[in-house]
Amino acid sequence: MQLTYERVLGAYRTMRMIRSFEEKLVELVNLGKMSGFLHVYLGEEAVAAGVCAQLGEHDYVASTHRGHGHAIAKGVDVRGMMAELFGRRTGTCKGKGGSMHIADIDKGMLGANGIVGAGIPLATGAALTAKLKKTGGVAVAFFGDGASNQGAFHESLNLASIWKLPAVYVVENNGWGEFTPTDYVVPVKDIAERARSYAMPALIADGMDFFDVFAKAGEAIARARSGGGPTLLECKTYRFAGHYVGDALAYRPKDEAEKWMTERDPLRGFAERVLSDGLLNQDDLQRVDGEVSRHIEDAVKAAEAAPFPDASEVTTDVYADSHRRG
Amino acid sequence: MQLTYERVLGAYRTMRMIRSFEEKLVELVNLGKMSGFLHVYLGEEAVAAGVCAQLGEHDYVASTHRGHGHAIAKGVDVRGMMAELFGRRTGTCKGKGGSMHIADIDKGMLGANGIVGAGIPLATGAALTAKLKKTGGVAVAFFGDGASNQGAFHESLNLASIWKLPAVYVVENNGWGEFTPTDYVVPVKDIAERARSYAMPALIADGMDFFDVFAKAGEAIARARSGGGPTLLECKTYRFAGHYVGDALAYRPKDEAEKWMTERDPLRGFAERVLSDGLLNQDDLQRVDGEVSRHIEDAVKAAEAAPFPDASEVTTDVYADSHRRG
Amino acid sequence: MSRELPTAFAIGEALRIALAGDPDVILMGEDVAGGGTRPAGTDEAGGILGATRGLIKEFGPERILDTPISEMALLGAAVGAAATGMRPVVELMFMDFLGVCFDPLLNQAAKFRYMFGGKARLPLTVRTVTGAGMHAAAQHSQSLYWITSGIPGLKTVIPSNAGDAKGLLLSAIRCDDPVIFCEPKQILFLSSEVPEGDYEIPIGKANLVRQGGDVSLVGMGATVNIALQAASQLAQEGIQADVLDLRSLQPLDEEAILTTLGKTGRLIVIDEATPRCGIASDVAALCVDKGFDLLNAPVKRVTAPFSPVPFSRVLEEAYLPTPQKVIDAVHELF
Amino acid sequence: MSRELPTAFAIGEALRIALAGDPDVILMGEDVAGGGTRPAGTDEAGGILGATRGLIKEFGPERILDTPISEMALLGAAVGAAATGMRPVVELMFMDFLGVCFDPLLNQAAKFRYMFGGKARLPLTVRTVTGAGMHAAAQHSQSLYWITSGIPGLKTVIPSNAGDAKGLLLSAIRCDDPVIFCEPKQILFLSSEVPEGDYEIPIGKANLVRQGGDVSLVGMGATVNIALQAASQLAQEGIQADVLDLRSLQPLDEEAILTTLGKTGRLIVIDEATPRCGIASDVAALCVDKGFDLLNAPVKRVTAPFSPVPFSRVLEEAYLPTPQKVIDAVHELF
Ligand SMILES: Cc1ncc(C[n+]2csc(CCOP(=O)(O)OP(=O)(O)O)c2C)c(N)n1
């Protein structure tokens, strides 16, 4: 896929939207205006943006507990997401899902997921659909370094490999799983190495660099689309904030985080690169910043003004109760 | 461990016992005298015998649905096993377990297991006990090629690796998982390769050759015992009989099985080797054959004469209901 | 023209009809195609119990999919495929194996529609063998349908004979919700009448298989036959029993249960599962809530004891419900 | 001297006593030592909710074990360790995660002793957070204790306050059977009186926490407080309620349930779990079987509806049992 002006601008808009959306969430939680179990993606924006920039309408992503970034990058409506997090009827999931369950299957977003590793087989199944229905689509599973220790990871990658499914497994190695450093629980240097167990190709991308993620994801997705089977793509990244909003971060060396934040911020890196390459100019960036910031403010206002679901809705949407005649 | 005359004789006795025990089971099922889900180990005797010859009293094994061989090699009483398979009160498990649940924890046998892959974490836990209690013991998980596609395999090997547990993971690659050839479901040539995902050393043994298994298992067990952590040991072997007793084997090429059975029978290979090396003589072998055969006949007679459990025992042994004061 | 078939054949017939009628229907499971999804002609297996034998020849390896022994991936992928347009039918060899693939049912399939605000459809069927009676011991004999019945978002059905198996399975496959289809070991190889052609038996409706007026015997799966046998013997003593086959465990046909209770005032549930937190308790609890005024006697539950399933034949016989145990329970009510 | 502590602290205290008293007791779980089992001094975490904070300093990394996010291996290894001489206490962060580690409980821990003819001891405790009330939505809010209660071979307990949590947890850890210890979200950070020192509360015994004679309210975990609140309000109308705290869900204290029913003739069970195949149904089924002659009114169940747990605060409030719902149910009985 060519990185046209429009696409570069879109990529910046996506990353800025994720950043601003989540900075707003943190603010809202701190103000006591929002509650629930919230995990923010701050610092990892280039991964979702880089991968999803390679995807289209008929492609699917399955996400994680840290799912806002994937949802935004896959085109889920930000106003709906904000309303969802406020628990309103106008939310993406009518207020029933919340942060860990934002989904929009029509947009190819199979859901954030509260169960570590659970999205991996789901994406595998979406890839099976694409293969059997010959849609030309690809399915991407996003998951963490921690999730690569779940049985679902192992079983799914093996299945995708023997069936040569159009799937891409994107492991977001952010160095931590909850309060545990990755190197305590993953004894190999690169999680990408684990692809060998399935005779699957692997790639490693700099997850703080949109352009590197975009390129490597492009290679993996092109292989999947053309019938070449699945790829494990490891994106080395970093979680700027705590595990959840409210995490005091006492377990993590301060200097480690500071180093990543000052030296490797994906938005700053992106801006520097596009400015120096002349892909975008300062005006472009500022225009996007402004648009995004207004969009988020509007989303908050609309969400706060929106109605809560009616108590009676607690029992709706459990079953479809519909039926398809053969 | 040295292969003394006694040990070589013992190894032959173990393999012959497994062979004769199971040939008898097949006969009994065909006569309608025995029922249940029975999976025989015929052809794979050298694996259990070779590994267990390296183990002592304080070592543990966790086994599979195909568990008779492991039980016999770990020293579980054959008369008790036969009575168990006849569903008698005198059985190893008082008739409550049957073929898939033969266990004798005092002998270090943590049970056959009806759930593919389930023994792998159990052995991992036994290895943790050995490590924490500093018993010098080692725990071995036996499991099939098919089981190496279970999540429990992945999670357990990783855990054992990061904790450097005294465990050995023995994958019995017999070319088939139920009716499916291994190469359809395992896309790598050697399952041993999967150890890399956990930074774990791996070894490959000729599972039809007692001496090779004994040597490789010795290396792995010595490493575990001396604090060097776990090993994945792949034994290439073959299932002579069907998946279960009664399996018509229509799915498997006849010539494949014939080739293995005529060229690679582990008992014949063992006999040839020990005779030509002068480790044992023809009399030794015949004496063992005779002893084993009488032992099995006795075990059958004793089992058939033994009482069934009383119907009231259906509700006993569910709970210990005991308590240890701290 | 009536014909009798074993339940396993009736299941195969339902699968064939569903596959022929809807290109989105696929089968996934261990050895369902015969092992290694090999070319047509080597399909001798068809699942461990043979229910899918022959389907690979007719529908090919794109629709009849052998999987590795990786139930978590199998179920999870089936959920993902169902959410994106397929209508997968999974064979989970024995329901006991739920232990290694519970999350895709508990937390994914059951909850997608609700969590996503009604914007998901999960047309997934899980066929799975349940129950004791083949000396398969504690890990291959459980009746765990109480677990799936208790999870909002799943439906669970269990046929008591071959003809019902066919019609219920067709309904399950065509239902837009995830359905667990239980195949009780004790009826899989029993033959009974199976209508030709395509027909459906609605999910959520019980079936009154015998009319009596003195006592209601409520069964499901293999216990329906036990109830019928007990009813014949009771008839000889002059006690006439209604026998209700639940067919659907979730939704539960409360109306049918209360109707038979209203006729007889005395009710016994017969369930092969263990007694705690089961269908039998739910039926009893319904009777003492909405049916309180109809009750003339205690509601008795004839179930397995609260133990794992034993191996030995003599213990397994003691473990399972029998007509005599039902008759004894009935006598307690008069 | 009485002192009040939040339940989470009482749990930490019980763990400390158990660890100090028995060298075989170990703790295993995600971040229970603070993340990566690092040297003493960096234990700021202590599990996601902080219950094990500080234990690593006292007992060291050989006994407080951080694990990868690999619950199948965690639970399975704990079973293997328990069978070979350890007394592991596992933290399964939320009970919803049973989906990824069900087999070691369902098919291994629960069945070893039975399958092996009585020749196994499984002193395993699984601590796990249950229930709704923190807007954690469908996959982090379930009350799945009905599943573990229904499996022969497991025991399941649930405290309703901090003092009970300490005593029940000590009993659980010292019990030679596998015990699931539920920690309801709604009581974890509530404070109540916690006796000093070492004491045990027996598994299998319910506790009558309020005496009345007109109606029996049976609760467990967080619903005991709801029952108590309802009882106070009912007292103002002149209805005196017995409130029974089950404490143990398996074994169930049938005698205590029948005793209070015998006093009042009217019984209501209040359960935070979904209504199908649950503890509430078992209690009702017991009443209509062994308690039939004692009943003066229907047995009502006040439970969550048959839906997944919703996220939105307003929906979650509608979802959970409340004192008002209990009072409404009581009014139906008079
Ligand atoms: C099966 C399961 N186990 C544990 C948890 C609790 N949990 C939520 S997120 C998380 C850490 C995940 O780490 P990683 O996969 O690296 O993703 P990250 O949070 O770093 O993005 C844990 C342990 C869970 N939600 N599901």
Ligand SMILES: Cc1ncc(C[n+]2csc(CCOP(=O)(O)OP(=O)(O)O)c2C)c(N)n1
């Ligand atoms: C979790 C689970 N899935 C499926 C089965 C059914 N089953 C029993 S043995 C077996 C094949 C196992 O193959 P492998 O691990 O290679 O061992 P082998 O039988 O070849 O010794 C299968 C599928 C089971 N018992 N447990």
Ligand SMILES: [Mg+2]
């Ligand atoms: Mg991480």
Ligand SMILES: [Mg+2]
């Ligand atoms: Mg095999």
